[in-house]
Amino acid sequence: MQLNTHLNINSSLCGKVTKLANNYAEVLLHTTYQMAADEKGLIHGGFIFGAADFAAMCAVNDPNVVLGAATSKFIAPVKVGAAVLYTASVISQKGKKREVEVKAFVSDRLVFSGSFTTFVLESHVLE
Template sequence: MKISTHEGIDQSLCGEPLEVNAGTSTVRLLCLPSMAADDSGLIHGGFIFGLADYAAMLSINHPNVVLGAADTRFLKPSRVGDTLIARAQDQTPEDRKHLVQVDVSCNDDVVFSGTFTCFVPQKHVLSKE
């Protein structure tokens, strides 16, 4: 499926789409040394959240989609060198308000889980029209 949203995103920071279908997406992120919060190699949670947010946006795949809220949990730490896979599922397709469940895994372990409340306004949020 053609990607219709967040086309300018830096995929090295937010992940590379592996699959984008109506109501679902799968995105992969390689945890780079530049994402480390400290000398132990702990990945800053903002990068994991960004990956999950991007997966949520892709599951809706509308040019105007925006995040309104998120209820999230960091379940396990991620480290430099980890490959994270985010899987998003739109629970309320075809509405202007979407609830998207996103789970982020490293190997067989879920490291992050959340419900993202997304909206599709009629115009882009920065539109002056």
């Protein structure tokens, strides 16, 4: 399957798609010092969320998908050097609306979970 959305994403900041199927995606984010919030190496939550958002968009995999809303839980801290694996699954679809569940793991430890409400528009959101 081919990725059809968010093709200009910087994979060093938002992760790289490692698996893509119908209504499902996996994204791997390798964390770096540029993502650290402090001298102890805590990864800023914005990078964790950004990769989760990207994973949700990839699961929908439409060029005109946009994020409408999200609820998220940061369950455990992530440290510089960790590889974070995101799994994203479309769990419901009604008209233009898609609900996507995203989970993120470091090794086998759950570090993030979120529910993303996305919309597939008829044309690009900026048109």
